[in-house]
Amino acid sequence: MSQAGPILFVSNAERPAFIAALDEARFFPVVDTDWASAARAVEQMQPAAVLAAMHGGHEPHIALLAKKIADQPLYLPLIALDARSTLPPNALPFSSRDNADALIARLRAAMRVRTLHATVLRRLPELRVAPPDADPVRDATVLLVGRGAAYPALSVALGERMGVIGALSIEAAAKHLNSRDIDGVVLAEGFTPRVTDAFLTVLAEDTRFRNLPVVVTAHQLVQSYDLPNLELISGEPAKIAANALPLIRQHAMEAQLSRTLRSIDAGGWLDPRSGLLTVEAFARDFSKAVEQTLGRGGGLSVARFAFDPGNPRAQLDAARILSRLMRQMDFGAAQKDGSVIVVFAETDFRTAHMIARRLSAVMRHTSNGKHEMRSDPVVSVDSLSPSDTARSLLARLSADASRAAS
Structure with missing residues (x-):
């Protein structure tokens, strides 16, 4: 995961022992600078990461340094120690907790995103694929797990910035993790240290969630976990x-770059934002699927999920749910009218209706913490x-949807 440039360590004090351990681990050479010189050092040295x-x-100086780093064309991780x-x-x-191993793990996770970004920038000229959005957090989804007094305020504070899925129990949280694309977990109060420990242990043991950001707000950790992006953050919501x-x-950016x-x-036929086909690719594949089904027989069904035009985020959430949960033989696209259409190959009406009902049930669990706008689709099959x-x-599908909505 090599990238040109050293690690830049910014401090007005002596280098702590756990920073020196980075040199010993031969992860990257570490170069020291003070706060007054930090922004200039970023420009001159082109570091791979900044601590x-x-x-x-x-x-x-922190605002100027952060802006200088944000303006870099290639993702540059900025890790703030003990803020x-x-x-x-x-x-x-x-x-820090004087933990060099945890810092190296955090750096490796961030550097993987940097490497992924470099790969995308290198390959973008191959096709007419839209570059990633400047701020992927607008499409991010966080899972808020808790049931204490701070839960409503946390839901609002998070919901002002991104999509929020609420879970009042660990069991409900596990279901969402298995069915949704989650960009972070905030574990709030309402659980015993033993329950918190069990939840973090399960996340660490599942490779799907090992690099997921996990924020614990109400407990000290009883042990170390193999979760590079696990952080304790307390205080006001x-x-x-x-x-x-x-x-x-950062996690949302990684997911966006992967898409x-x-x-x-896929030759530009997949929409990088939704993970489904582009509108043009869908029209092409749908015409072929109809022609082949009529020619050789068999079944083909279509479902349309329509959403409140005042809640555009609902369409994106639905598209990502469908791209994750639908069968490999099926395909779909987010449409310009705000709906999402999915084609179920070799499927009769009754089976398609059952599948669509299950998918719509998953969609209903997402809400925006600020406005409490739920993703309740009008489904036609x-x-x-x-x-x-x-x-x-x-x-006919659109006409059925119009009648269902009226």
Whole structure:
């Protein structure tokens, strides 16, 4: 995972022992600078990562340094060590606890995103694929787990920045993790240390979630966990949300970059934002599917999930749910009218209706913490008949949806 450039360590004090351990681990050479020279050092040295000790003297310089780092064309991780106040939007929090191993794990996770970003930038000219959005957090989804007094305020604070899925129990949280694309978990109060320990242990043992940002707000940790992006953040809900945001943004960026690479590999026919087909690719594949089904027989059904036009985020959430849960033989696309259409190959009407109902049940669990806008789709299902064309089937599906909504 080699990238040109050293690690830049910013501090007005002596280098602590756990930073020196980075040199011993031969992870990257570490170069020291003070806060007054930090922004200039970033420009001159082009580091692979920046570690900033937030022990004092940083206040006049942190905003300029964060902006200089954010303006780099290639993702540059900024890790803020032991911050006690609200961080800039691109500064990843890290509670050092003199733990060199945890810091190396955090760095490796961040450097993987940097490498992925470099790969996307290198391959983007191959095809006409839209570059990733400047701020992926607008499409991020966080899982808020808790049931204490701070839960409503945390839901609002997080919901002002991203999509929120609420879970009042660990069991409900596990279901969401298995069915949704989650960019971070905030584990709030309401659980005993033993339950918290069990939950973190399960996450660490599942490779799907090992790099997921996990923020614990109410407990000290009883042991170490193999979770590179695990962080303790306490305080007011607004501070917790603000300092958790950079970790969640980094994960959302990684997911976005991965979708962009899949789109490049698919010849540009996948939408990098939703993970489904582009509208043009869907129209092409749907016409072929209808023609082949009419020619050789068999079943083909279509489901349309329509959403409140005032809640555009609902369409994106639904598209990502479908891209994750639908069968390999099926395909779909987010449509320009705000709906999502999925084609179920070799499927009769009754089976398609059952599948669509299950999928819509998953969609209903996402809400925006600020406005409490839920993703309740109007679902219409239809099947191909011998007299149909691709256009007539879609027209009938849209008409059914209009009647269902009225």
